[in-house]
Amino acid sequence: MATDLPLNPHPDRLLPAAEPVRSIARRLHQTVRDLPIISPHGHVDPGILADDTPFTDPTALFLQPDHYVTRLLHAGGVPLAGLGVGQGPLPEPQARAAWRLLCGNWRLLAGTPVRYWLEDVLTGVFGVTRQPSAATADDIYDQIAEQLSRDSHRPRALLDRFRIDFLATTDDPADTLAAHARLAADPGVTTRIVPTFRPDRYLEPARPDWATAVKELGAGDYRGYIAALEDRRRYFREHGAVSTDHSHADAVAEPLDPADAARIFDQALSGQATEAEATAFRRHMICEMARMSCDDGLVMTLHPAIHRNHHPPTLAEYGPDTGHDIPTTVEFTRALQPLLARYGTHPNLHLVLFTTDATVYSREIAPLAGFYPSVYAGAPWWFLDNPAAIRSYQQAVTEIAGFSRLSGFIDDTRAFCSIPARHDMARRLDAGHLADLVAAHRLDEDEAHDILTGLTTTQPTHVFKLAAEQEPRI
Amino acid sequence: MATDLPLNPHPDRLLPAAEPVRSIARRLHQTVRDLPIISPHGHVDPGILADDTPFTDPTALFLQPDHYVTRLLHAGGVPLAGLGVGQGPLPEPQARAAWRLLCGNWRLLAGTPVRYWLEDVLTGVFGVTRQPSAATADDIYDQIAEQLSRDSHRPRALLDRFRIDFLATTDDPADTLAAHARLAADPGVTTRIVPTFRPDRYLEPARPDWATAVKELGAGDYRGYIAALEDRRRYFREHGAVSTDHSHADAVAEPLDPADAARIFDQALSGQATEAEATAFRRHMICEMARMSCDDGLVMTLHPAIHRNHHPPTLAEYGPDTGHDIPTTVEFTRALQPLLARYGTHPNLHLVLFTTDATVYSREIAPLAGFYPSVYAGAPWWFLDNPAAIRSYQQAVTEIAGFSRLSGFIDDTRAFCSIPARHDMARRLDAGHLADLVAAHRLDEDEAHDILTGLTTTQPTHVFKLAAEQEPRI
Amino acid sequence: MATDLPLNPHPDRLLPAAEPVRSIARRLHQTVRDLPIISPHGHVDPGILADDTPFTDPTALFLQPDHYVTRLLHAGGVPLAGLGVGQGPLPEPQARAAWRLLCGNWRLLAGTPVRYWLEDVLTGVFGVTRQPSAATADDIYDQIAEQLSRDSHRPRALLDRFRIDFLATTDDPADTLAAHARLAADPGVTTRIVPTFRPDRYLEPARPDWATAVKELGAGDYRGYIAALEDRRRYFREHGAVSTDHSHADAVAEPLDPADAARIFDQALSGQATEAEATAFRRHMICEMARMSCDDGLVMTLHPAIHRNHHPPTLAEYGPDTGHDIPTTVEFTRALQPLLARYGTHPNLHLVLFTTDATVYSREIAPLAGFYPSVYAGAPWWFLDNPAAIRSYQQAVTEIAGFSRLSGFIDDTRAFCSIPARHDMARRLDAGHLADLVAAHRLDEDEAHDILTGLTTTQPTHVFKLAAEQEPRI
Structure with missing residues (x-):
């Protein structure tokens, strides 16, 4: 597999592929695409919103707390320890090492909604343009970490x-x-x-x-x-x-x-x-x-x-x-x-x-x-x-x-x-x-x-x- | 939602949407569309056929005895009492009131076969051309009731x-x-x-x-x-x-x-x-x-x-x-x-x-x-x-x-x-x-x-x- | 049903019918179509491979041992006895009679993968060009039997x-x-x-x-x-x-x-x-x-x-x-x-x-x-x-x-x-x-x-x- 592929979610993603259905679906989706979000049940920590604490790093944000992601890597042979599961805040080297494990095993997520969501977030929220891989892991880590340090990416701003x-x-x-x-x-x-x-x-x-x-x-x-x-x-x-x-x-x-x-x-x-x-x-x-x-x-x-x-x-x-x-x-x-x-x-x-x-x-x-x-x-x-x-x-x-x-x-x-x-x-x-x-x-x-x-x-x-x-x- | 929409079932309804499948399906359906019906199991009352008793009104025909319809209205908040369930023949004002509840809650049936069947019957058997709604309920009631009084719509004639x-x-x-x-x-x-x-x-x-x-x-x-x-x-x-x-x-x-x-x-x-x-x-x-x-x-x-x-x-x-x-x-x-x-x-x-x-x-x-x-x-x-x-x-x-x-x-x-x-x-x-x-x-x-x-x-x-x-x- | 129809599996068989999916699927399939087969679990008798014993006849090869086929014929009213089930090697007349039962009841297999596999084998391995039926049963029997007697169709050669x-x-x-x-x-x-x-x-x-x-x-x-x-x-x-x-x-x-x-x-x-x-x-x-x-x-x-x-x-x-x-x-x-x-x-x-x-x-x-x-x-x-x-x-x-x-x-x-x-x-x-x-x-x-x-x-x-x-x- 090539290791430096573009990441650009298609505007028609997930819509039915064949006509005439796709055109109808596209028109329908456009009418609700930008409506506000109502989220009546979830597990966000209210403390991070109350304190507006900046997220520390990509691993703490995307990997450590999300068992949807870590279980897939674990099934693929990556020990949970290396992903920082259950370990609280990680020093930067360990956080970066965990991130490399995620990016280097990106293939394990193919076909799952977990990858779909991550790709959407990486591009839509953080402007990532390259597919995660062993080769791009560090650059993407740095790109996200830099943005997380800005006010624009604190929890309240994202809300x-x-x-x-x-x-x-x-x-x-x-x-x-x-x-x-x-x-x-x-x-x-x-x-x-x-x-x-x-x-x-x-x-x-x-x-x-x-x-x-x-x-x-x-x-x-x-x-x-x-x-x-x-x-x-x-x-x-x-x-x-x-x-x-x-x-x-x-x-x-x-x-x-x-x-x-x-x-x-x-x-x-x-x-x-x-x-x-x-x-x-x-x-x-x-x-x-x-x-x-x-x-x-x-x-x-x-x-x-x-x-x-x-x-x-x-x-x-x-x-x-x-x-x-x-x-x-x-x-x-x-x-x-x-x-x-x-x-x-x-x-x-x-x-x-x-x-x-x-x-x-x-x-x-x-x-x-x-x-x-x-x-x-x-x-x-x-x-x-x-x-x-x-x-x-x-x-x-x-x-x-x-x-x-x-x-x-x-x-x-x-x-x-x-x-x-x-x-x-x-x-x-x-x-x-x-x-x-x-x-x-x-x-x-x-x-x-x-x-x-x-x-x-x-x-x-x-x-x-x-x-x-x-x-x-x- | 608009309240006076046309009702005209499409000739290709329910057929697969994409080509080449639709054309094949259309050809196949045409060869059996007009074949006689064999109904080896059902719950029609033989008495209405033996007596050829005219159906009294749309509510008695479509609503009161059909739990497929009444359960959906009930789930949507309409009490069964108002629909004449379990009440036998209704005086005309109550029958009409029940019919209005059906038509006024037409949206509750969207996407179900119950609506599909009703639309087919309303147009195919009674020539209704407007979608049921609060605004059209009385006209449709009158249109059906009038036809039910004719010999053409007695049970044997329909059979x-x-x-x-x-x-x-x-x-x-x-x-x-x-x-x-x-x-x-x-x-x-x-x-x-x-x-x-x-x-x-x-x-x-x-x-x-x-x-x-x-x-x-x-x-x-x-x-x-x-x-x-x-x-x-x-x-x-x-x-x-x-x-x-x-x-x-x-x-x-x-x-x-x-x-x-x-x-x-x-x-x-x-x-x-x-x-x-x-x-x-x-x-x-x-x-x-x-x-x-x-x-x-x-x-x-x-x-x-x-x-x-x-x-x-x-x-x-x-x-x-x-x-x-x-x-x-x-x-x-x-x-x-x-x-x-x-x-x-x-x-x-x-x-x-x-x-x-x-x-x-x-x-x-x-x-x-x-x-x-x-x-x-x-x-x-x-x-x-x-x-x-x-x-x-x-x-x-x-x-x-x-x-x-x-x-x-x-x-x-x-x-x-x-x-x-x-x-x-x-x-x-x-x-x-x-x-x-x-x-x-x-x-x-x-x-x-x-x-x-x-x-x-x-x-x-x-x-x-x-x-x-x-x-x-x- | 006509009784002498051609048998020629379509190159696009089983691929999604509508574009653009079919073209993508066709391209993908072509890249793996000719790769070798890995079969990690099955029920082939190793003895026939060790001995390279020629298969005796079409019935012994396709019918008698394959309960996928015989159960469908049985459900359709064909007694298992007539298919040689559980009877070991059959004399030629009985083998041919069983084969006729299979071909004469070809309709019973319509829509099943059993028919799909058989058609693929009949054409791909034995060059059969006519659909099995009562009318073609004997010809197809002879055509397969003749080939089974050749070295080209002994178990090892097929392997x-x-x-x-x-x-x-x-x-x-x-x-x-x-x-x-x-x-x-x-x-x-x-x-x-x-x-x-x-x-x-x-x-x-x-x-x-x-x-x-x-x-x-x-x-x-x-x-x-x-x-x-x-x-x-x-x-x-x-x-x-x-x-x-x-x-x-x-x-x-x-x-x-x-x-x-x-x-x-x-x-x-x-x-x-x-x-x-x-x-x-x-x-x-x-x-x-x-x-x-x-x-x-x-x-x-x-x-x-x-x-x-x-x-x-x-x-x-x-x-x-x-x-x-x-x-x-x-x-x-x-x-x-x-x-x-x-x-x-x-x-x-x-x-x-x-x-x-x-x-x-x-x-x-x-x-x-x-x-x-x-x-x-x-x-x-x-x-x-x-x-x-x-x-x-x-x-x-x-x-x-x-x-x-x-x-x-x-x-x-x-x-x-x-x-x-x-x-x-x-x-x-x-x-x-x-x-x-x-x-x-x-x-x-x-x-x-x-x-x-x-x-x-x-x-x-x-x-x-x-x-x-x-x-x-x-």
């Missing part, structure tokens, strides 16, 4: 440049939300930046840190525990939160008799709960979270069925979120029936279902979203956030439930700079999908344009309740 | 106009089949209209109405019960029935020792059977149904694995079949092994497998249909009767089992007027699939034409045993 | 003509490998032909022949059994083996405490092990096989989750491998976790995962292969070795894990003459997939060319460790 209107972070219920408070108080911040209530570790008595976490919430008994969670939700809402997020081993929501719940809570607090009881309690608490959402209006999002930390030696050496979380099968129809029987038509409930098991889109998620006004089909998540899987999702869900049941795009990223690239990818793929429908004479182009604009703006605004007045929807 | 050669309804084993007898005796009816034996409630001891139903069959013990079922099958065959239909929670067919079956029957009749015993009995009876099919030649169709009435409050208020039946996973390989070990190569058995879990097409249904001469891959059913899922089915099944193992198209509808639109959609998609194979130089166009004609005519004729003399098959 | 550089067979651990020894000693054989260690029946105490098989290995206790397996692996490696192959009911790898394993071994040998113990032992042995692979470097391939011999009457009459092995669901994420926790990053382990359950490609196989350097995504297997399923695999796996985690194409065939057709099909489909990425501006054509060449040559060489020096990879 403005990216035209992000709304950005949700993901936060522990015990978080003081101090960074969010500072952001909210700062008139220079025009993006609405809000926390998301993510209580996983408080809802799983089987976790070793559960008892400690619960005690830190100030909960001595079940009643106090429920009250504490309700109180923290209130605190989050006061700081702008619009949603809660839940990621457990399954999606089961099965209410317990309150007395049973209280009994298991007490047993778990003293380390006496069985595994089955702990699971039953967690499933009960998902129902409780839905009940609270009906009360307080927080949107509820589920990201279930990931086998976390599949490789214990890597967990031990590098910590969690280091690329070895592996999907498993998921089931929603039976799992959510008790919850939906109670709350499925409650006007306050918005329940957004995400999956890394694509089989449930047509079998379960779309049929559920196609009946329950509370259920929305979350955009393809994690491993499925790629062009082929997105195409399957678009077809599977809209054929069964229409466009009005989609969540709109969710980037779910911790790679701050990739947010525009990810949203643009989604807009291109939505344009392509709609262009297919237009070319098959199933929609006229005007309606396709309305739908595309809706998916980009009014739909996430509606689903995540971002405006008091409901705008017209798809 | 002729639709060129339906064969139509099967779905009927309870205890039904007297009086409507069918009248239809058969009427020389003015040129369509062959036959009942289908659907014994679900007689085979599930766990249902609250089972004991009553079984007693109404005149069955006091297991031997009498089996004889009664055989007798009712005979009665159905005498009235033209060609098939039986079965829809249970799973597809398991597991024979019991007759003594065990008799014991469970007795226990169930006195309300003493456990849930496990009731399930075992139902699975045993599926084997018995296959045995009877080998004896009497009725085709056996399975529609398993739907979680019925997922939302109990809706069931309580509006009844069953109101849009909240949700698919679950299904398994055929192990489930049907005992049945196929016994009867899989019996010359009299035709077993047609339907699914709403698309994963089984390539994994189970096609491999089974690709070995057992008795097994056919049923056309995509219910939630999967849409262009994208049909494309996946076509590819998954024919690559593994060829075209000769397909059932041909099954509309399975209770929306009488949509039958032509649904069959035409299937023909267009079959033409598109075959055109893809021609364009990839895997079939020549003559053979593709033969296959398309076969899928439309000889294949359902063969699979459902509609002709004593077997015509040439695919 | 050279097919440009097969590497060919692995599949062998019982107790095999003397005499045929392989003769092939290795023969300077006239330029293809590297090696055995594959396939120990299934030695690892499943639930099989009726397990105790006998284990005793024949000379194993009296667990320690001796492990030593015997290690010894046979050594013997296979000495005869060139590069891999082991495993096909069990599931993919679970769960180590036992050695004392428990020894206890179950003893119980099983005396017929005392329960079914649960037998299963636990088999799952333990898969872990042991991985451990041995880390020690001796043999690549480990898994082909799990097939329900073998689904139709007992056919098994009784015709034997195994007669078309009624049916896939079931498979699970890898949890199943392989214990194995991967131990050996997943061991530099000596290469673990290639195959499936007939396509749902696991994006959900499990690609995420595993996208982290563990030892895991590779095996090419679509058996029922999935067809154009549509291959396209899904290509997209699902490469979007998540890139190209470097693919196994390269595996033909897995016992139909010797179809090897070139199958590899060419794979190259055409890879060219089509890469052309799609080029046309969507996700890869430039030079890189696509490098990847295609890599998939064809260096990737299987790397995955199956065919070269001591690692060549550059994708």
Whole structure:
């Protein structure tokens, strides 16, 4: 392979290749290309925005925290240690060495959205014009590092440049939300930046840190525990939160008799709960979270069925979120029936279902979203956030439930700079999908344009309740 | 969105967009476009055909009975009450108000086959030329209502106009089949209209109405019960029935020792059977149904694995079949092994497998249909009767089992007027699939034409045993 | 259907139909069309190559041993007896009669890869120019039979003509490998032909022949059994083996405490092990096989989750491998976790995962292969070795894990003459997939060319460790 190739993303990238579809898709994409970004769920650290801390170097920005990238290099034989995974700030020589590993193994990313996003960011944000390779690694490192030292590439400047209107972070219920408070108080911040209530570790008595976490919430008994969670939700809402997020081993929501719940809570607090009881309690608490959402209006999002930390030696050496979380099968129809029987038509409930098991889109998620006004089909998540899987999702869900049941795009990223690239990818793929429908004479182009604009703006605004007045929807 | 747009389905709708495939597909479709319709499984009420009762109004015709439509409106926030669901004949003001809700929420149907079928019917059967909207709702209502009052739009006239050669309804084993007898005796009816034996409630001891139903069959013990079922099958065959239909929670067919079956029957009749015993009995009876099919030649169709009435409050208020039946996973390989070990190569058995879990097409249904001469891959059913899922089915099944193992198209509808639109959609998609194979130089166009004609005519004729003399098959 | 049609596979067959993709795909395919074949896993009988025995007739070559073909004819109503299945060498009249059944039912194969391969072989290897049919059957039979009697169509001559550089067979651990020894000693054989260690029946105490098989290995206790397996692996490696192959009911790898394993071994040998113990032992042995692979470097391939011999009457009459092995669901994420926790990053382990359950490609196989350097995504297997399923695999796996985690194409065939057709099909489909990425501006054509060449040559060489020096990879 040549080692010094130009890097210049094509204006028609990701659009369908054959005419007449490409021309339709190009016209559609142009109408939404420059619209502001709404990012209702993701993992950006609010601290970097509150402090506007300059990014230190390309490796800290692109490589160390992004398990999408590091897992691919690891699979290709590059040890995580060399990439600075789990090591905090790196001295310049190590950071540069890690960057060389990324660039020298650029081939490993071919065909993946990870490379697509990186290329988009490198060119669009940093003006890189040469493809990363062993030969170009140092020059690109220097080029990026130089720009990162400028005010134009500090987090706040990028936030403005990216035209992000709304950005949700993901936060522990015990978080003081101090960074969010500072952001909210700062008139220079025009993006609405809000926390998301993510209580996983408080809802799983089987976790070793559960008892400690619960005690830190100030909960001595079940009643106090429920009250504490309700109180923290209130605190989050006061700081702008619009949603809660839940990621457990399954999606089961099965209410317990309150007395049973209280009994298991007490047993778990003293380390006496069985595994089955702990699971039953967690499933009960998902129902409780839905009940609270009906009360307080927080949107509820589920990201279930990931086998976390599949490789214990890597967990031990590098910590969690280091690329070895592996999907498993998921089931929603039976799992959510008790919850939906109670709350499925409650006007306050918005329940957004995400999956890394694509089989449930047509079998379960779309049929559920196609009946329950509370259920929305979350955009393809994690491993499925790629062009082929997105195409399957678009077809599977809209054929069964229409466009009005989609969540709109969710980037779910911790790679701050990739947010525009990810949203643009989604807009291109939505344009392509709609262009297919237009070319098959199933929609006229005007309606396709309305739908595309809706998916980009009014739909996430509606689903995540971002405006008091409901705008017209798809 | 504009509110007064033309409605004129394009002649090339649903055909592949890019050349050279579109031209091939267009040529193929033209050769089958006007062939008569064979509808071997559906839910049209035979009474409306026997009585030739005029349809009362657009809402009664298109909206109230069609849970495909009402569930989408419900998901979009329209209460079922306003749509007349479960309410029987509506006074004109309420019928018109319901119609306005449909037209005013037309956007909710965008991208779904439901809208595709409705548009086809509105233009093709009723000459509507404007897209439904809040502004056009009343005019369209009046236009359709006026036509429904004419002889040209009574059920029998439409039956002729639709060129339906064969139509099967779905009927309870205890039904007297009086409507069918009248239809058969009427020389003015040129369509062959036959009942289908659907014994679900007689085979599930766990249902609250089972004991009553079984007693109404005149069955006091297991031997009498089996004889009664055989007798009712005979009665159905005498009235033209060609098939039986079965829809249970799973597809398991597991024979019991007759003594065990008799014991469970007795226990169930006195309300003493456990849930496990009731399930075992139902699975045993599926084997018995296959045995009877080998004896009497009725085709056996399975529609398993739907979680019925997922939302109990809706069931309580509006009844069953109101849009909240949700698919679950299904398994055929192990489930049907005992049945196929016994009867899989019996010359009299035709077993047609339907699914709403698309994963089984390539994994189970096609491999089974690709070995057992008795097994056919049923056309995509219910939630999967849409262009994208049909494309996946076509590819998954024919690559593994060829075209000769397909059932041909099954509309399975209770929306009488949509039958032509649904069959035409299937023909267009079959033409598109075959055109893809021609364009990839895997079939020549003559053979593709033969296959398309076969899928439309000889294949359902063969699979459902509609002709004593077997015509040439695919 | 006409009965005497020309047979002339189109040069662009299987390439995407629409421009600009077709031209790109055509250019890509041309660069790899004539590269030698690497076949790391298949079921060719090494004896026919060692002895260079002429093939006797078309039926013995194409029909009797190939359950891909016979199952389709059986499903279409042709009894297996008439096809010579399980009957050994047929007298000429019966062989010719069987051939007529194949040709007369050619329509049953339409749309399947089986027909695609046969057409490619008939034209490419035997110069047949007319489509098989009842009318042409005898002529084609004679034409092929005549050629089979020539030296040009003996196994060794075809091996050279097919440009097969590497060919692995599949062998019982107790095999003397005499045929392989003769092939290795023969300077006239330029293809590297090696055995594959396939120990299934030695690892499943639930099989009726397990105790006998284990005793024949000379194993009296667990320690001796492990030593015997290690010894046979050594013997296979000495005869060139590069891999082991495993096909069990599931993919679970769960180590036992050695004392428990020894206890179950003893119980099983005396017929005392329960079914649960037998299963636990088999799952333990898969872990042991991985451990041995880390020690001796043999690549480990898994082909799990097939329900073998689904139709007992056919098994009784015709034997195994007669078309009624049916896939079931498979699970890898949890199943392989214990194995991967131990050996997943061991530099000596290469673990290639195959499936007939396509749902696991994006959900499990690609995420595993996208982290563990030892895991590779095996090419679509058996029922999935067809154009549509291959396209899904290509997209699902490469979007998540890139190209470097693919196994390269595996033909897995016992139909010797179809090897070139199958590899060419794979190259055409890879060219089509890469052309799609080029046309969507996700890869430039030079890189696509490098990847295609890599998939064809260096990737299987790397995955199956065919070269001591690692060549550059994708």
